[in-house]
Amino acid sequence: MTGLGEREAALPRAPLPRLERSCRLFLDWCAPLLSPDELARTRDAVGAFLAGDGPLLQSELERYDADERNASWLDEFWRDRYLGRRDPIAVNANFFFRFRSEAGHDAGQLQRAAGLLRRAVDLRLRIDRDELPRSATPTSERQLRHLFCTMRIPGVERDTVRTQYTGGAGPSAARHVLVFFRGHLFALDVLDEAGVPYAEAALRTALARITAAVGSPAAHPVGALTTGPRAQWATDREALRATGNDAALEWVQTAMCGLALESEQPADAQAIDHALLAGSGRDRWFDLATTFVVFPDGTAGLNSEHCLLDGMTILTLIEDLAAPRRLPAAAEGAPAVRPVAFRLDDDLRARVDRALADFEVLGDRTALRRVPIDGLSRDAAKSLGCSPDAFFQIALQLAQVRARGGVGATYESIATRGWRNGRTEAMRVVTPQLVAFTRAMTEDADDARRIAAFDAAAEAHAARVRACRRGDAPEQHLWELDRIRVRRGAQLGIRDQPALFGSPGWQRMRDDALSTSAAVTEAVDSWGFGATGASCIGVAYALAPEHGFVCLSTPAPVAGPLSRLAAELQRAVTEITTLLRGRR
Numbered sequence: 001m002t003g004l005g006e007r008e009a010a011l012p013r014a015p016l017p018r019l020e021r022s023c024r025l026f027l028d029w030c031a032p033l034l035s036p037d038e039l040a041r042t043r044d045a046v047g048a049f050l051a052g053d054g055p056l057l058q059s060e061l062e063r064y065d066a067d068e069r070n071a072s073w074l075d076e077f078w079r080d081r082y083l084g085r086r087d088p089i090a091v092n093a094n095f096f097f098r099f100r101s102e103a104g105h106d107a108g109q110l111q112r113a114a115g116l117l118r119r120a121v122d123l124r125l126r127i128d129r130d131e132l133p134r135s136a137t138p139t140s141e142r143q144l145r146h147l148f149c150t151m152r153i154p155g156v157e158r159d160t161v162r163t164q165y166t167g168g169a170g171p172s173a174a175r176h177v178l179v180f181f182r183g184h185l186f187a188l189d190v191l192d193e194a195g196v197p198y199a200e201a202a203l204r205t206a207l208a209r210i211t212a213a214v215g216s217p218a219a220h221p222v223g224a225l226t227t228g229p230r231a232q233w234a235t236d237r238e239a240l241r242a243t244g245n246d247a248a249l250e251w252v253q254t255a256m257c258g259l260a261l262e263s264e265q266p267a268d269a270q271a272i273d274h275a276l277l278a279g280s281g282r283d284r285w286f287d288l289a290t291t292f293v294v295f296p297d298g299t300a301g302l303n304s305e306h307c308l309l310d311g312m313t314i315l316t317l318i319e320d321l322a323a324p325r326r327l328p329a330a331a332e333g334a335p336a337v338r339p340v341a342f343r344l345d346d347d348l349r350a351r352v353d354r355a356l357a358d359f360e361v362l363g364d365r366t367a368l369r370r371v372p373i374d375g376l377s378r379d380a381a382k383s384l385g386c387s388p389d390a391f392f393q394i395a396l397q398l399a400q401v402r403a404r405g406g407v408g409a410t411y412e413s414i415a416t417r418g419w420r421n422g423r424t425e426a427m428r429v430v431t432p433q434l435v436a437f438t439r440a441m442t443e444d445a446d447d448a449r450r451i452a453a454f455d456a457a458a459e460a461h462a463a464r465v466r467a468c469r470r471g472d473a474p475e476q477h478l479w480e481l482d483r484i485r486v487r488r489g490a491q492l493g494i495r496d497q498p499a500l501f502g503s504p505g506w507q508r509m510r511d512d513a514l515s516t517s518a519a520v521t522e523a524v525d526s527w528g529f530g531a532t533g534a535s536c537i538g539v540a541y542a543l544a545p546e547h548g549f550v551c552l553s554t555p556a557p558v559a560g561p562l563s564r565l566a567a568e569l570q571r572a573v574t575e576i577t578t579l580l581r582g583r584r
Helices: 003-010 019-033 036-051 054-066 075-083 109-128 142-146 200-213 222-227 230-242 246-253 269-277 311-322 346-364 378-383 388-404 432-442 447-469 475-492 504-509 556-581
Strands: 095-099 150-153 160-163 176-181 184-189 258-261 290-294 300-304 337-339 366-372 410-415 424-428 514-519 524-529 537-543 548-555
Touching: 003 142, 019 036, 019 054, 019 432, 019 475, 019 504, 036 054, 036 504, 054 475, 075 475, 095 269, 095 311, 109 200, 109 258, 109 290, 109 300, 109 311, 142 311, 150 246, 176 200, 176 246, 184 200, 184 246, 200 258, 200 337, 222 230, 222 346, 230 246, 230 346, 269 300, 269 366, 269 524, 300 311, 311 514, 311 524, 346 366, 366 524, 366 556, 378 388, 388 410, 388 432, 388 447, 388 514, 388 537, 388 556, 410 447, 424 447, 424 475, 432 447, 447 556, 514 524, 524 537, 524 548, 537 556, 548 556
Parallel strands: 176 258, 258 290, 410 514, 514 537
Antiparallel strands: 095 300, 095 524, 150 160, 176 184, 184 337, 290 300, 366 548, 410 424, 537 548
16 A cells, blocks of 8 residues: 555544434524425424434444445445536546646747646656655545546436546556647657656647647547446446447556647636637547646647546645746656547437537537636635635625525535545535625614624534534535435335425425635636526635635526626625725
């Protein structure tokens, strides 16, 4: 076992919540969203669950957690949550980051791309050799191993993941990355046969050979098939294999990462963000864990597949790429470049055409907008005596009340990497104290009452964040109990879904009006993800010491509320700042 594996095993296991505790917290969390009648019906459903199937499902989860072969009671939950989804992962699940513009932006496309590859290879080798600096606080580092040489594989019922460390195996022997240009695919070696990285200049020359070798765009770019619903892509992949494409698929599936060289320059920053999230579908393989994207003017970013990676791990990669570092000596010679060609018959060509047409509709239906917010930053919030995250979430909810007519279910991901295999906890932002603050701001209340209401809302938010970090949260626990029923209900004698999961509280709490996630970094100019529902607004936000921004996304048919929310968020930040500065 490597040092990284030993450190992971030494982390404490995530505590398995008690059933009664999760049920009580669930009622507390959903109550601000419900009418008295809806809350009463939800309370009855919870009581029936505690008196009925709940204890049996809990005992099954306790049995799973007691098995030392499982690192966490959440292991199967995460596989279900990400690998079990059947909709397209492009736009709906993958997320993007746009790198800070001053970090090499003026280098030009091929130079920027070669520099990113050279530094990414260096990071991969340091991860494999367990040479990264240690965090002062023991933290799960497991995801670092999945930054490279990791590929999601579609399945009809559930996907799988191919990773270099699966089953205790060591680092991958693969030495290439997958390069996309105008719909064509190439395997580019970034390591020589001895495992030594090629020099940046040699990689740039190889990329120039690739772009010079490509004439017209590929008529049927196979990567477009990865944009479809997962069961459809699984069927398409089997059709590829049946037509003699196993060797080509192997080149794709063993790549260290992807590199997309965009042939057209988007009109503005917003269009660049949309291209990083979606693109045309012609120059992506959305199942790759990490795909760098570089535009003609040198602007760069990446698209990440979510099943084994969370945003904090991707930020580790991005900040490492931007950090000044003297790289070790490079290999001599020229890297090998191999076209990755697929054999397509009429049926497969028709499948690619269908995937491209469907993905164009999905992309067109996604509205994305990055909004800088004056007065929003870590330092500004702290100067007001408030947690930056609480300040933002309270302002966001006030903006939602004004833009959409009321509070709504709001998800926030909270990192839980202090546990073995730790990922995130699902926090629900709306508390009674937050509702009281929005009322104070929209009614005729004096400043003293508003300040007191804000302080109460901020403390309630911080307390809930602390609870989530220590694993004291209900949603994922109850959700996993229902997933056990789906997987093993027949064996357990549980035929029907418990009423709790059809109750007003469960349905309302999980029907996201806002889905939010934070990135604490100065290494990016933008980042974001697609909305999680037909009327949901995705809210990716970044709070740097001196500035902050949000990137909002929503289905285009409901883009009107997105614009109103952006305007009201700026108004809310300004009003709250003025309010708190007036403390006596």
